[in-house]
Structures are given as C-alpha cells and as structure tokens.
Amino acid sequence: MKVFAINGSARKGGNTAMLLNVALEEIRSQGIETELFELSGKKIQGCIACYRCFKNLNKRCAVDSDVVNECIEKMLQAEGILLGSPTYFSDMSASMKALIERAGMTARANGDMFQRKAGAAVVAVRRAGATHVLSSINYFFLIGQMIVPGSNYWNLAIGREVGEVMNDPEGLQTMKTLGANMAWLIKKINS
Numbered sequence: 466m467k468v469f470a471i472n473g474s475a476r477k478g479g480n481t482a483m484l485l486n487v488a489l490e491e492i493r494s495q496g497i498e499t500e501l502f503e504l505s506g507k508k509i510q511g512c513i514a515c516y517r518c519f520k521n522l523n524k525r526c527a528v529d530s531d532v533v534n535e536c537i538e539k540m541l542q543a544e545g546i547l548l549g550s551p552t553y554f555s556d557m558s559a560s561m562k563a564l565i566e567r568a569g570m571t572a573r574a575n576g577d578m579f580q581r582k583a584g585a586a587v588v589a590v591r592r593a594g595a596t597h598v599l600s601s602i603n604y605f606f607l608i609g610q611m612i613v614p615g616s617n618y619w620n621l622a623i624g625r626e627v628g629e630v631m632n633d634p635e636g637l638q639t640m641k642t643l644g645a646n647m648a649w650l651i652k653k654i655n656s
C-alpha cells in the first residue's frame with residue numbers, strides 16, 4: 466500500500482512540505498510506503514476545458530505538456546492521497562488548483578477513477594484562511610467519491626518563514642494524528 470503526497474507550494478521543502486512529511490512519517494511507521502512530490506519549479510497549467518478527456522477515456526489529461534499526467538499516474542497507483550497547500554490569499558496555491566482542475570476533470574471523465582481512495586488536505590498558514598483552503602481541497606475528494614479521514618483539529622499548522630511550522634506543536638500533533646487516521650483508513654478500505 467502507498468500514500469502519495471503532492472505539495473502545491475511554490476517553496477520546495479517549505480512549511481507545507483514539512484507538515485506533509487510529519488504525516489508521511491507516521492504513515493511509514495505503520496508499514497505503508499510513501500512518496501512526496503513537489504510541484505515547485507515544475508510546469509503546470511489549469512484546465513483548458515477542451516473536454517477531450519471525455520472522448521479519450523484513457524485516464525490521462527489530454528494536455529500532455531506538463532507534470533499533471535505524471536501526478537495522475539502516481540495518484541492512481543496509491544491507496545491514499547495527501548494534497549498539501551500553503552494558504553495564498555485565503556485559498557490554495559494556483560499550482561494545486563491547476564492540478565485539481567485537471568486531475569478532477571480527468572477523474573470525472575473516467576468514472577470517478579479515484580473512487581474510494583482515501584484523500585486528505587494539509588495546509589500551512591501564516592495567520593488566516595487555512596480552513597477555507599482545507600474546505601476547497603476537500604471538495605475535490607468529496608465529488609470524486611473519495612473517503613476523507615479527519616484529525617483531532619483541522620489539518621493546518623501556523624508558520625510564515627520556512628521551518629516556523631515546526632514551532633507549532635498542536636499543528637504537528639494534528640498532522641501526526643492525520644497520518645495515523647489515513648493509515649488506519651486505507652488498511653480498512655483495502656482489507
């Protein structure tokens with residue numbers, strides 16, 4: 466079993482990556498393979514509304530010139546998916562939104578191809594807007610018939626400069642619990 470995590474931050478190895486790694490470490494401790502994929506520095510664009518995915522029906526986005534199909538392939542291979550984003554103007558990053566538009570439409574065209582995989586969001590925030598990011602990402606999981614595990618708080622932690630989230634013990638505990646719940650859930654779903 467595998468959990469595949471995507472970091473939508475423009476900062477590779479930044480706060481969102483650190484939070485994802487806390488959750489992934491807990492998941493690995495439960496014997497589940499993990500991978501972290503950073504969108505930072507990679508070419509990615511939003512959906513162009515060509516609707517060719519509804520004709521091609523090949524589980525790929527028809528726009529094959531960026532990183533999206535690589536992400537889709539890895540999402541298809543995983544039992545659990547973590548989508549991490551910093552809070553940018555009270556919403557997810559543009560890169561994460563582009564991924565969701567493209568992977569989301571391709572999934573709908575192909576019979577909700579992420580159906581019954583587990584999916585959870587992870588959010589870094591300086592001050593405000595993180596619960597909105599969490600909700601926005603959850604819409605992607607929920608419309609695609611995915612199962613969303615929770616934690617003991619909403620999946621966010623506070624920090625501005627790189628590394629500051631490591632000074633938010635409640636945020637780190639939230640990520641650890643999220644990882645434990647993700648591991649528990651995918652074991653149940655796939656038993």
Ligand SMILES: Cc1cc2nc3c(=O)[nH]c(=O)nc-3n(C[C@H](O)[C@H](O)[C@H](O)COP(=O)(O)O)c2cc1C
Pocket residue numbers: 474475476479480481482550551552553554555556589590591592593594623624625626627
């Ligand atoms: C373009 C941009 C917009 C931001 N908007 C917000 C915001 O609306 N609310 C907030 O609390 N922090 C905001 N921040 C701060 C980041 O969410 C914060 O620094 C976060 O820890 C960055 O995570 P990262 O290190 O993974 O990139 C913004 C940062 C950038 C670059």
